[in-house]
Amino acid sequence: MDKINKRIDIIINNSSSIDEKLLKICQLLKNEIDGFDWVGFYFQDNEQQILNLGPYAGAATEHTKIPFGKGICGQVAVSNKTFISQDVAAEDNYLACSIDTQSEIVVPIFKNGVNIGQIDIDSHQKNAISQEKIALLENLTEKISAIL
Template sequence: MFQEIDYATDLKVKYEQLSSQLDALLTGERNMYANLSNASALLNQFFDRINWVGFYLMDDGELVLGPFQGLPACIRIPLGRGVCGTAAETKKSIIVSDVNAFPGHIACDAASQSEVVIPILKDGVLLGVLDIDSPELNRFTKEDQAGLEHLVEVLVKHL
């Protein structure tokens, strides 16, 4: 069902393959939690050098932990707090090269050193965020951000 990703190809091609795999995986399923669970598992398999990948979902005006892969995480994050809360409040993706230098960073896993967060918007409404952490500084690039933003667009079709 899935193509093996050729890691010798460039990053843009890898993200296109990943987005196609996600679309195929989620086609025909309408349950949001099942789809987010499979998306987090697929991303966890795709990425190297990460220690957490998952979703925080909007619930009653704040972000609440959703499906994820990794160590136990913070359960509730107010809008505007930490990287996830800031990305949610601004509805803009954020790459943080060094989370220890980010004002108000919420340390759910002390091993996390860098992070990328992508807002999940459907028809202009914030559903939540995709959050990926790494134990390495400077792990994520603008190419990662662009690839993940496209992946979230594919994901939103199935939510």
């Protein structure tokens, strides 16, 4: 994962727009990490209590707006905690983006102590979320927070 972290740093430190950086990060994670089949960012609209889809890599999704509390992403908007499901079929509040999704991780992004968004990863494999991947994503969200 060191190689991926270095490539993330290069993307973050280049002169493109924030959306371009986020899209390149999504593409990098999807293309280079086994089991990361859909990678995207959602950003919070606290007034409307809704998550808005930002840059992503993977199949198109109809979930461009997710109410707080709905699905795993909506739960993270409320709980402010990373949520990992190694088998989404076991989740009561799962919001299916694809019939192929087997596991998912959602990691919140904080700016000045406030949850402003999250990175959402879907995998077509059960048990695809390792401790190493969790550490990579938590480190990534800190880096993202610094540029937002």
